[in-house]
Amino acid sequence: MSEQAARKQKQPRPAPRRLKGFRDIPAGPILAREQMIRTIREVYERYGFSPLETPALEYVDCLGKFLPEADQPDAGIFAFRDEDDEWVGLRYDLTAPLSRYVAANINELSTPFRRYQVGPVWRMDKPGPGRFREFTQFDFDSVGTASMIADAEACTIMADVLEALGIRRGDYVIRVNNRKVLNGVLERIGGQAGLDYGVQLNVLRTIDKLDKAGLAGVAELLSSGRKDESGAFIPGLGLAAGPIDRIMAYLGSGAPTRAAVLDALAAQVEGSEIGAQGVDELRQIDAFLAAGGYDESRVVFDPTVVRGLEYYTGPVFEGVLTFEISDDDGSPRQFGSVFGGGRYDGLVQRFLGREIPATGGSIGVDRLLAALLHLGAVRSEPAVARVLVTRLDKTMTGDYQRLAARLRAAGINTELYVGTQNIGKQFKYASDTGKIAVVVMGSDEAARGEVSIKDLRLGDELSREIGEDRKRWLEQQPAQLSAPLDGMVEAVRGILGRYSE
Amino acid sequence: MSEQAARKQKQPRPAPRRLKGFRDIPAGPILAREQMIRTIREVYERYGFSPLETPALEYVDCLGKFLPEADQPDAGIFAFRDEDDEWVGLRYDLTAPLSRYVAANINELSTPFRRYQVGPVWRMDKPGPGRFREFTQFDFDSVGTASMIADAEACTIMADVLEALGIRRGDYVIRVNNRKVLNGVLERIGGQAGLDYGVQLNVLRTIDKLDKAGLAGVAELLSSGRKDESGAFIPGLGLAAGPIDRIMAYLGSGAPTRAAVLDALAAQVEGSEIGAQGVDELRQIDAFLAAGGYDESRVVFDPTVVRGLEYYTGPVFEGVLTFEISDDDGSPRQFGSVFGGGRYDGLVQRFLGREIPATGGSIGVDRLLAALLHLGAVRSEPAVARVLVTRLDKTMTGDYQRLAARLRAAGINTELYVGTQNIGKQFKYASDTGKIAVVVMGSDEAARGEVSIKDLRLGDELSREIGEDRKRWLEQQPAQLSAPLDGMVEAVRGILGRYSE
Secondary structure: OHHHHHHHHHOOOOOOOOOOOOOOEOHHHHHHHHHHHHHHHHHHHHOOOEEOEOOOEEEHHHHOOOOOOOOOOOOOOOEEEOOOOOEEEEOOOOHHHHHHHHHHHOOOOOOOEEEEEEEEEEOOOOOEOOEOOEEEEEEEEEEOOOOHHHHHHHHHHHHHHHHHOOOOOOOEEEEEEEHHHHHHHHHHHHOOOOOOHHHHHHHHHHHOOHHHHHHHHHHHHHOOEEEOOOOOEEEOOOOOHHHHHHHHHHHOOOOOOHHHHHHHHHHHOOOOHHHHHHHHHHHHHHHHHHHOOOOOOOEEEOOOOOOOOOOOOOEEEEEEEEEEEEOOOOOEEEEEEEEEEEEOOOOOHHHHOOOOOEEEEEEEHHHHHHHHHHHOOOOOOOOOOOEEEOOOOHHHHHHHHHHHHHHHHOOOOEEEOOOOOOHHHHHHHHHHOOOOEEEEOOHHHHHHOEEEEEEHHHHHHHHOOOOHHHHHHHHOOOOEEEEEHHHHHHHHHHHHHOOOO | OHHHHHHHHHOOOOOOOOOOOOOOEOHHHHHHHHHHHHHHHHHHHHOOOEEOEOOOEEEHHHHOOOOOOOOOOOOOOOEEEOOOOOEEEEOOOOHHHHHHHHHHHOOOOOOOEEEEEEEEEEOOOOOEOOEOOEEEEEEEEEEOOOOHHHHHHHHHHHHHHHHHOOOOOOOEEEEEEEHHHHHHHHHHHHOOOOOOHHHHHHHHHHHOOHHHHHHHHHHHHHOOEEEOOOOOEEEOOOOOHHHHHHHHHHHOOOOOOHHHHHHHHHHHOOOOHHHHHHHHHHHHHHHHHHHOOOOOOOEEEOOOOOOOOOOOOOEEEEEEEEEEEEOOOOOEEEEEEEEEEEEOOOOOHHHHOOOOOEEEEEEEHHHHHHHHHHHOOOOOOOOOOOEEEOOOOHHHHHHHHHHHHHHHHOOOOEEEOOOOOOHHHHHHHHHHOOOOEEEEOOHHHHHHOEEEEEEHHHHHHHHOOOOHHHHHHHHOOOOEEEEEHHHHHHHHHHHHHOOOO
16 A cells, blocks of 8 residues: 555645536435435326336437537537447437337337436536536326327426415416427418528527516517627527518417417417427317316416427427525515426437437436425435444454444434444534434443433524423433433334434 | 327338347346346445446546457447547446546545445457357446555455355465566566667556466467467567567466465566565565465465456455356366456556545356356246236226235235236236235136136146145145235235245
8 A cells, every 4th residue: 555655646646526517415405305306206106107227328429419518619518439439428318318229119119208307417508606517307108109198297296296285276387388389380470481490499489488588578589689698699580570470479379378369379379280289289178187086276378488499390398386585686486496397209219210209307416405495395304324332442342343333223324333432522523414313331330230321402492592391301301311222222212212203 | 199100111121130249138137137136235344435426328438448458450449429429339338437537526525535336337249159249347446545454345245245245265266477577577677778668568468368378379479470269370479589488477476375475476576676666565464464464275376377457556356256167068167257357557647747545346147147147046037926907807807906006015026917817817817927825716706706827837747847835835725815905915925035035
């Protein structure tokens, strides 16, 4: 080792840096996330989805380019050339790899193929507060069916997931639209030849900015452009007043009931075959939702929903949390979208030439977790073990080891102190790492067959402002107690029980 | 969409290829792995480890180069230059990122810092059968303590994990050694100046090939070289006969009891300070293991264990499954190593200049899962939902939806058929996707308030060769039954219960 250390020291010392937009996640949020993922998985499985796992790396041509910001120079995917000089990249979502999987296995798969997948995805977006380049998605998809039942079911799954996680009805809403309706509107604008595909895509991305820019802002972006919050000028699409009026009329055709939205949209797409098809699909979704009792308190139709990803072809939907939080500048705003999805009938077709219709939804796990932590719907515990067995007398390690083993055998997560510091430092360590009960045994106690157990929280609680009742209760609890070896487990359980809800 | 499809079709169609050495994992192994990971996590938490998550991507200089095959041209990590022209790479293990994390947060961390982490790692090794470039590790580590208690505890954790997973005592063994002992042997060979560090590393890597090459093969590789199985000539290290004899004597100093190995090793390193220190550390580990009742049926000392990773500095250990399996050519062999670890006191020092001692272990999740599946210790279920509600009459979708909702509300994972095929194809789909019970309702039955439930497995079971008793039992079960709506849940439970263990 000495030589190795010497060799390593001769090399320049790297700084322990992390890539920008990436993060280390400590125990609290991980444990809360596990709890959340378990609940989501239960709902997905309840609906008959089974897991599938695809790799983190894929050939770039298999992933395709469908990201909302694919036209920005600094946006996109983490890609590089492999040893065979082919472009490979980290997946930017779980849908593109699924379509590659389906295309490769289409002859063996029973359809509708229903799978869920949870895992990290990577995007080389501009990092910012709460915006990371590595984040987790939790998807479910039904591949190989054109039936609107699959889309309608996706909406009920979203609602069921959010309620299973403890989000109350009224604090969320599933908003549904259909890209075909928008296509119908644009078809009417474009006349015989239709609008150029690139222009269509730009209109879609402009509408996708509605949340930030507002209706007036979208109108500006469709015409000559506007200044954004930072004062930078964003050039507009240069559409004429007539087309812009049509789009704004379409965007304004929302209504409180799904039936009313259907009527309004039917009027907006009059004369367009694709538009009428879109409205009819929404009508089928409405029928399914109504039969299942999913009324407008859970699922609404909203013409302003477009979803940014290019690959959607039909119904699109998003789960939005409607309760208010404070923005960075203290102003209240809705929490926003945590769940998105839609139909992507063309994605497998990229590989096979023939259409394999598909639809599904995706949870933004990190955003949803932030919401649940905000609501107190999941707990963020700082540590897993709440008991520390100290090593007061270094010659008695075997004894301490047996104390820890006894607690563990009783199902109590227990840390044996494996450091080299004195007992005072061990107590500080216990406190710093979130322990509640600390077990101490000196040679005298060992001779008597006893251990001491200290309640680390009691002092803290007493010194905080608490209600009279709780204070009296606490004062009756001993902060330190002795127990015979055979009573240790019960005594520790008693102390832990003081603080469990 | 029409335009979008047309545009996409004009682009060349990519083949739905997967990168070599990567794989898609279907439901069965994922569900089994989840079960396994849950058990491992429970043991880690029982010992007081809490989760930490670090990113998939790190700066290459932070990862360092410690892989066993770092000298092979095609080996190494997946790395590329980021937008700032810095080298970044996918992590090749979970230990190097941990050391980066510790170095960056050393002033805030309470030590011993005990964390676990499970996740994929990536290595650009030569892929082969059972050898993948993306695989999962599940690590636990204690950082910031030089105490041998942490190393000894790592060995008991390994044993506890394997037994918690259902591997019987005797079917596994934890093998322990100490790099310092080997260093002591090499010090004696090198004389006053010591062996060159590069030569030491090569000796270590040669010993690491013992499992494949055998003792005689290792001796050849230490001297003039040998032909491997494929007939290729592997050049040797060119050591002289004296040093080779010393190394071979050291490798031959194994014994059935830990006490006997300690004596033998003490003789091998006589006169070397680092060697004596290594033997003393093993002695401390032995004392801890003995006090905990971990005798040689669970943990042995083995001088041939070195572990391939360069960063180990002290005790090294591995969990080996000793039951035999058939090799590719049908010959029996031990299942082998599924768990590895050791002390790496220099890894955080790379960043900080000062030593932060640390030790821990890592499970090769995929290999361990293969072992458990082989032993039948975890179940590989092909699907999560065992019930399909068919859609016989497409006008009755609302009714079918309510049947599915009722089963789900009772906690039964249920798929509603969301495809577009006829009832015959729906039954084939049910069978192909592992369903057991299929619910059917026509308009006549609906009018009577009844459903039909079919047991898909009964026919299969009857036609297979089974015991008389089981056969008679099966013949008394109806393959199809009618139930009133209110009795549907019970009837489905009854059919599922026929096949649950």
